[in-house]
Amino acid sequence: MSTRRAISVTQKSASFIRKGDPLLVKESFPKELHFEEGEVVSLVDPQGQFVANAYLAIQNKGLGWIYSYHKEEAFDQTFFIQQFHTALARRQALLDDEMTTAFRLFNAEGDGIPGVTIDLYDSYAVFSWYSKGVYRYQAELIEAFKQVFPFVTGIYEKNRYQSDDQAASDFVEGQQAPEPLYVKENGVMYATYLDEGWMTGIFLDQRHVRQAIMERYASGKSVLNTFSYTGAFSVAAAMGGAAHTTSVDVANRSLEKTKEQFVVNGIDPDTQLIRVMDVFDYIQYAKRKSLAFDLIVVDPPSFARTKKRTFSVVKDYSKMVEDLIDISADDAIFVCSSNAANYKRDKFKADIEKAFKNKEVGCRILEEHRLPEDFPAPAASQTSQYLKVFIIQKTK
16 A cells, blocks of 8 residues: 555544544645645644545535545545445435436445535436546546446536536446436436536435425415426426416526426426526516415525626525515415525524514424435535425414
């Protein structure tokens, strides 16, 4: 085994690492760190005692990740195969579920290899790389993956770090997927595209939320889906017996993409309303028309900028909910969601409750959702458990 460089971390960082937080940031180190992307190092505390092994890489969360607490463990194909076998065992129930054919097969630090996620779409895998450092191991990771998941017929990749010489999306090897590729989730069909930039057409971490809407909240209801993207929440609601859905998104692509999702499920898109416009403009329109919705989905991006305004979920979510309360029916259900890692669960919950209080109406939480079981996250991680969803009923 090659000799690794030993690097000191602060006492505070050593404590966090020993508790199970895998992320390394600038403040983890007592002095400025210089390294080669993907370099594997041993971390020691100020007393020189071994803490963990890590690889170093610049990415949007920090400077590297812990991958093992065992001093002799290498970051190599043998290690990758072990982690993939464990992940496979965790997903066996999903792999056996004929009603769901799209889910996360491997979830970065939650499954033991930080910096890379792998999503399954029918028999195709989509790798997402979050740093140049982890991409250094691309060949070894893919070879290990193929040994453990031989049923995968084609591999794609998304490069989610800043790079001037790599496309956002690439086909890697095997068979190419048809376009669109139809997948199932809880029996609902979704059209996906595996090689269209970073997005595929569906956010897999919302599987249980879509199921809740379909099975428990949509029947007979008028539904407003804000920031609707390809309309997945709307389709789930319609399949759950919603009386009518309205999908609103500012992106021009949302119109045809949402129509397509309805069509593949046997629903005439002309029976639903799809609006390509700024959500905030639509809210004002709905107020003028005295519209009132029974079920409202509020799942905005963390940050968005249009010609008219800038939206930050941490700063503006509460006010947006206030505005949506104005176009909600009595006893309306709100599906309030955020995937911003810096928007902590307690602050998010408090902001939602503040919105109802400011509008002088009551609310009660019916359900809370975090990441589903195929998105495991280290319990001690400050950033990995990013998804927060509250299903809330408006009360008098």
